[in-house]
Every structure is written in C-alpha cells, then in structure tokens.
Amino acid sequence: MSDAAIHTERITKQYDNLMAVDNIDITVEKGELFGLLGPNGAGKSTLISMLSTMLRPTSGKATVWGYDISRNPTKVRQSIGVVFQETTLDQKLTGRENLDLHGRLYGLNKKQRSERMKEVLELVELSKWENEIVQKYSGGMMRRLEIARGLMHYPNLLFLDEPTIGLDPQTRNHIWEYIRELNRDKNITMVLTTHYMEEADKLCNRIAIIDHGRIITIGTPHELKSSLGGDIITLGLTSEANARALVGQFSTRPGVNTISTSENVVRITAANGEREIPDILGTTAQLGLTIESVNLHKPTLDDVFLHYTGKGIREGEGIPGRPKSRVRRILRR
Structure with a gap:
C-alpha cells in the first residue's frame, strides 16, 4: 500500500472528443490540505469524482489511502468523506436525521451514531439547530452540516468540492475557519477544489493549478508566487x-x-x-x-494563473461541458 493519501498515474477521463481530465499525475501526502485551483470546466470536479469512485477513469490509475480506486472502490469509499459542490442534503429532514441516515449507510451502530453526531454538530456549531428541518437552514448552515455529514464515519480523507461557492464573504470566512481547524487540529487530510484565488492562498499547503484537464504547475502558494x-x-x-x-x-x-x-x-x-x-x-x-x-x-495567485495559462481565471469560468452535467446526473440519482 502507498504511504500517500492520494497517488495518481496518468489518470484520464474522456467523453467522446472532450478530454475532461488529461493524464494527471499528483501525489497528496497524509495530513496535507491540497488545493486544485482552476476555472469552472477545468476538470477539478471530474478528477474528484474519479478519486471518490463515482466515475471510472478512461485510462490511468490512482490509489486513495492506499486502495486502488478501480479494484477496491468499497475500501476507498470507507476511507473518504465528500462535500459536493451542490447540496445533497434532504431538506425535509432535520440536521440530526441527515447525519443519522449517513451513519446508518456507513454501518455505524446506534451508540456510535449518537456519539458521532454530538461530536460533529459541536464541531460545526450546529448543536442548537440539530432538530430543525434543513429547509430552514441558511446557506452557510447547510454547508457546515454537509461538512459534519462528511465526517460522520471517521474518514481519513475529506474531499471539498467548491465548498464556499455562492456564500457571502462573512460566511465564507467562517467556513474557512472550520476547514483550517479540521486540518490542523483534527489532522484530517483534505483535497479542496476552488476557483477562488484567495481561498486557495489562505487554506492550502500546496496548490495544483489545473486548466483544460491538465495540471499546469504545483507548489506551495509562496513557491508559485515566487516563481514569477x-x-x-x-x-x-x-x-x-x-x-x-x-x-x-x-x-x-x-x-x-x-x-x-x-x-x-x-x-x-x-x-x-x-x-x-x-x-x-x-x-x-x-x-x-x-x-x-x-x-x-x-505577485498573487491571479498573476501566477495568468503567467502559466496566458489568461485570467475568470476568462475560463462557466465553460459548458458534458462532464459537469454527467456528474450532476449521478449526484441526483
């Protein structure tokens, strides 16, 4: 088994003539908060979907927490938590019921579920609202509940796919604090996808800049900015x-x-x-x-992105593509 949290070798995902993920090689160390920075349509979510076993690679291979994503998908899923870009909470259930359902799906017994719900609700400061239906939650509260749900089954690795998209600046800063605490104090390895430069700069130990399905460059925020x-x-x-x-x-x-x-x-x-x-x-x-x-x-990460890709990150946002719509259909199912 690999000692790395994630290791990929030329992993690729192709849809007809569209190369969504193009021969990506990355290694994420245990305990790291690793960022995938790029515009919408760059391949970030598709890569996460393959690493979390929701999509099968077209070619290449990858291990997550030492388990091959194609040969041992069940072991991979037991090792990870996922906070999706679009909310997948059941809004007719209470916060506690959403967490309880997730715990049941992962085979936690009643005592384990009760203890873990108490822990994760306190961690994201939602204990007071655990019996409110999710429909009444604010956007920030929903995002915090999704982080709590992703942690219910004691994962080794947490995927955060655009965790603060659509949130106001104050709520975004609060979510950043939760993410920092989970990584620093709870030693949870994280992979964060984002197109917010400030988010990547403030949170990530290392950043991979991704564009058109390819990794353009990798380094710490300081290394990337100094490279200019x-x-x-x-x-x-x-x-x-x-x-x-x-x-x-x-x-x-x-x-x-x-x-x-x-x-x-x-x-x-x-x-x-x-x-x-x-x-x-x-x-x-x-x-x-x-x-x-x-x-x-x-130099800022905006300058780094412009230097390595020849364009600003906003020029690439909102690119329509089959991979994104395919992932959304999978999540709905």
Missing part, C-alpha cells in the same frame, strides 16, 4: 500598437524578468519594481508613448 521572479508592474497604454512597441523596447532590458501584453496592457515582472518604474516611465516618454495607468503589486 519579482514584482508585477501593469501599464495601461492608449493603444495595442503602443503596448507592442513598449514590449519590444523592454524585452531585453536588465532587471526585467518577463514582459507580456494583452490588448493595450503591458505586464512586466521585475526583481525591484519600485526601482524600475521611473526608468520605464522615462523611456516611454522618450518614445512618445502615453501611459494612462500604472500599477505595482506583489
């Missing part, structure tokens, strides 16, 4: 032609690590942005170019 090689200078010019002219002027300039343009915007990565800006402005004035805006900031 310095500060980010963004210049807005009056035209795309002027932006291209500026790129040509600075492409071999000492102190400039990378330079790119998109329409009339030029992005420069420099080891010391504050020192470079005066020279940049002076050069553009000599060229007769007009700069409409200047921005300087430390």
Whole structure:
C-alpha cells in the first residue's frame, strides 16, 4: 500500500472528443490540505469524482489511502468523506436525521451514531439547530452540516468540492475557519477544489493549478508566487500598437524578468519594481508613448494563473461541458 493519501498515474477521463481530465499525475501526502485551483470546466470536479469512485477513469490509475480506486472502490469509499459542490442534503429532514441516515449507510451502530453526531454538530456549531428541518437552514448552515455529514464515519480523507461557492464573504470566512481547524487540529487530510484565488492562498499547503484537464504547475502558494521572479508592474497604454512597441523596447532590458501584453496592457515582472518604474516611465516618454495607468503589486495567485495559462481565471469560468452535467446526473440519482 502507498504511504500517500492520494497517488495518481496518468489518470484520464474522456467523453467522446472532450478530454475532461488529461493524464494527471499528483501525489497528496497524509495530513496535507491540497488545493486544485482552476476555472469552472477545468476538470477539478471530474478528477474528484474519479478519486471518490463515482466515475471510472478512461485510462490511468490512482490509489486513495492506499486502495486502488478501480479494484477496491468499497475500501476507498470507507476511507473518504465528500462535500459536493451542490447540496445533497434532504431538506425535509432535520440536521440530526441527515447525519443519522449517513451513519446508518456507513454501518455505524446506534451508540456510535449518537456519539458521532454530538461530536460533529459541536464541531460545526450546529448543536442548537440539530432538530430543525434543513429547509430552514441558511446557506452557510447547510454547508457546515454537509461538512459534519462528511465526517460522520471517521474518514481519513475529506474531499471539498467548491465548498464556499455562492456564500457571502462573512460566511465564507467562517467556513474557512472550520476547514483550517479540521486540518490542523483534527489532522484530517483534505483535497479542496476552488476557483477562488484567495481561498486557495489562505487554506492550502500546496496548490495544483489545473486548466483544460491538465495540471499546469504545483507548489506551495509562496513557491508559485515566487516563481514569477519579482514584482508585477501593469501599464495601461492608449493603444495595442503602443503596448507592442513598449514590449519590444523592454524585452531585453536588465532587471526585467518577463514582459507580456494583452490588448493595450503591458505586464512586466521585475526583481525591484519600485526601482524600475521611473526608468520605464522615462523611456516611454522618450518614445512618445502615453501611459494612462500604472500599477505595482506583489505577485498573487491571479498573476501566477495568468503567467502559466496566458489568461485570467475568470476568462475560463462557466465553460459548458458534458462532464459537469454527467456528474450532476449521478449526484441526483
């Protein structure tokens, strides 16, 4: 058995001509909070669905907590909890009844269910509302109950698929705190999918950036941001032609690590942005170019995503695709 929580080798999922997950190799260590960061349609949920045995891979292989997902799906399911992107709670039941049903499905006896429900309800601060029907819960309360349900059967690994999507900022921050506590204090290994840069940055030990079904790069948030090689200078010019002219002027300039343009915007990565800006402005004035805006900031995960994929994450959101609709049909069943 593998010592890793998750290990995949060229795992792939294909629908006709659409490659939803394309030869992905990842290893998630036990105790880690690992993030899959990418736009909707990038393949995050499809990968989670294969690792949780809801979908069969087209090719490749993977182990979860040492068990092969194709050969030992029952063992895999006993080892994991899943919080789905879309709620799967029975809203006609109370919070306690939802948890009790889940415990029964996993073979917990009456005493085990009673003890575990008390523990997980206290953990997510829902003990006061355990006998309220879920229909009366707020969105944040439902999400917390789903996390509690995912923990009912003492899983070693918890999958969180877009756990804060649709929640207001305050509730999102509360959910982040629960996730941190579960990972840090309860030592629960987690895999989190998200398209929120801040969420990945704040929560994850390591992040895999995924786009069009492929892993683009993997590292800690610090490693990913440091890989850009310095500060980010963004210049807005009056035209795309002027932006291209500026790129040509600075492409071999000492102190400039990378330079790119998109329409009339030029992005420069420099080891010391504050020192470079005066020279940049002076050069553009000599060229007769007009700069409409200047921005300087430390690298963010948005910058990392743009650097490695050539586009901002929002440009890829909302991509329609068969894999997502297929997964939703499976969840409804």
